Amino acid sequence: MDSFDLTIRNGTVATATETSRCDLGIRGGKIAAMAERLPAGQRDIDAAGRYVLPGGIDSHCHIEQLSGMGIMSADDFYSGTVSAAFGGTTTIIPFAAQHRGTSVTATVADYHERARAKAVIDYGFHLIIGEPTEKIMNEELPAAIKGGITSFKVYMTYPKWKLEDYQLLEVLNVAQREGALVMVHAENDDMIRWIAKRLIERGHGAPKFHGVAHDALAEAEATNRIIMLSRLLSVPVLIVHVSSPEATNTIRAAQTLGARIYAETCPQYLVLTAEDMDQPGVEGAKWCCSPPLRDKAAQEAIWAGLANGTFQTYSSDHAPYKFDETAKIPRGEQTTFKEMANGVPGIEMRLPILFSEGVLKGRLSLNQFVALGATNHARMYGLYPRKGTIAVGSDADLAIWNPEIEKRIDYSMMHDAVGYTPYEGHLYKGWPEIVTSRGRIVVEDGQLKVERGSGQFIQRGVPGPVAAATTVDGPARKLRKLIHG
Ligand code: DUC
Ligand code: ZN
Ligand code: ZN
Numbered sequence: 001m002d003s004f005d006l007t008i009r010n011g012t013v014a015t016a017t018e019t020s021r022c023d024l025g026i027r028g029g030k031i032a033a034m035a036e037r038l039p040a041g042q043r044d045i046d047a048a049g050r051y052v053l054p055g056g057i058d059s060h061c062h063i064e065q066l067s068g069m070g071i072m073s074a075d076d077f078y079s080g081t082v083s084a085a086f087g088g089t090t091t092i093i094p095f096a097a098q099h100r101g102t103s104v105t106a107t108v109a110d111y112h113e114r115a116r117a118k119a120v121i122d123y124g125f126h127l128i129i130g131e132p133t134e135k136i137m138n139e140e141l142p143a144a145i146k147g148g149i150t151s152f153k154v155y156m157t158y159p160k161w162k163l164e165d166y167q168l169l170e171v172l173n174v175a176q177r178e179g180a181l182v183m184v185h186a187e188n189d190d191m192i193r194w195i196a197k198r199l200i201e202r203g204h205g206a207p208k209f210h211g212v213a214h215d216a217l218a219e220a221e222a223t224n225r226i227i228m229l230s231r232l233l234s235v236p237v238l239i240v241h242v243s244s245p246e247a248t249n250t251i252r253a254a255q256t257l258g259a260r261i262y263a264e265t266c267p268q269y270l271v272l273t274a275e276d277m278d279q280p281g282v283e284g285a286k287w288c289c290s291p292p293l294r295d296k297a298a299q300e301a302i303w304a305g306l307a308n309g310t311f312q313t314y315s316s317d318h319a320p321y322k323f324d325e326t327a328k329i330p331r332g333e334q335t336t337f338k339e340m341a342n343g344v345p346g347i348e349m350r351l352p353i354l355f356s357e358g359v360l361k362g363r364l365s366l367n368q369f370v371a372l373g374a375t376n377h378a379r380m381y382g383l384y385p386r387k388g389t390i391a392v393g394s395d396a397d398l399a400i401w402n403p404e405i406e407k408r409i410d411y412s413m414m415h416d417a418v419g420y421t422p423y424e425g426h427l428y429k430g431w432p433e434i435v436t437s438r439g440r441i442v443v444e445d446g447q448l449k450v451e452r453g454s455g456q457f458i459q460r461g462v463p464g465p466v467a468a469a470t471t472v473d474g475p476a477r478k479l480r481k482l483i484h485g
Helices: 077-086 104-116 134-146 165-178 189-201 208-213 216-233 245-257 283-287 296-308 350-359 366-380 474-484
Strands: 006-009 012-014 019-021 023-027 030-035 043-046 051-054 056-061 089-098 126-129 151-155 181-185 237-239 261-265 398-408 427-437 440-444
Touching: 012 366, 051 366, 056 077, 056 350, 056 366, 077 089, 077 427, 077 440, 089 104, 089 366, 089 398, 089 427, 104 126, 104 134, 126 134, 134 165, 151 165, 165 181, 165 216, 189 208, 189 216, 216 237, 216 245, 245 261, 245 296, 261 296, 296 366, 350 366, 350 398, 350 427
Parallel strands: 006 043, 012 051, 056 089, 089 126, 126 151, 151 181, 181 237, 237 261
Antiparallel strands: 006 023, 012 019, 023 030, 051 398, 398 427, 427 440
């Protein structure tokens, strides 16, 4: 037997379903053998006392992307992927954003160009659909899907991206026809605008009022509406960045009925609250994201949703905007919450937060951690079993975690280009020490070990189901027959 390029021995290996003491043999970038004892390879890592886990997959992050407000994110494909890797993530799926008046085909080509020479880990893209014209829906989207971009995000809010219900139905219908998954930003635009206008008129422009304008009922209403549209056509949707108990309960109820509703949440909703936005001056802009941070009761509801399977994926929603006039505070101290870029960074902190607060504090099992941080993303977004698990034949994308290391967060530890972290001063235990991508050691001894541009675009396949209710609604099935013959 040829020797292995790399062996990882004596570690505790966990997947989404199993945990065992197991050695891994890696050859040609793939996991070639798993056994209780393997001989040392050309390079041998002793993982005693460590967890050997699938590298994380972050299926919601904004990298080198223009926002709906036209603001460029601080991270490019180099800093964004380096930061992801240091946090134990080995695959990202950021967005290629189609803005109104531009073609999907040109957008996709552009994002390929941005990523190719910079990414250090593997990546795919989702499309943001800003304008579902007939040409886009019938020609350009199917072509993008054939090119391995098998999911797209739509917005129910933001003036530049908001789609009407009629348009959402069109998008769902195309997704069904072409075999793609629709991700939805669910907030009621009118409710937010109505509250925000009155707040601004009364001089309440400080960051903390962002949370008031984006009321949890606006999230719940849009969540309920997209669920009804999805059920009408019997097309699954994935509701991204869920933040509130109201939306969580709405999703849970639909799943219980048998609707194919998937949902995602993010680290900021687990460990930050609206109080973080309440800082002197405009400082609180660093904690403004949409949907916004809520309260302690909401945190508990989100944790419960992770534990009970309401959420299938846990992503960063890394939206890296600098705290300066380019993004968060365009008018300095005069900036109101309506003018600041929405989003918080978190691509590096995503998994360490879930490990520390979820696994080590007993809220989640190690297997749930793997499912929520890696495996379910791979299944839902057409990457499985190449990515997201540890199995013979899978890519050797791994993160070796030391559960004993404890770190107090200081921005100087981060590898992004944002300039601040909303988790400054927090204490988290359990960190990835070694990260591999296709058998290459990407991070070791706190150092980056690979060249820029060594990550690869991954052409994704058809999105698959994960453990969630999957029965087709009876009435919807009838409707599909009528409208499609
Ligand atoms: N939506 C996102 O998905 N990310 C950042 C901000 C937002 O509104
Ligand atoms: Zn969003
Ligand atoms: Zn986002």
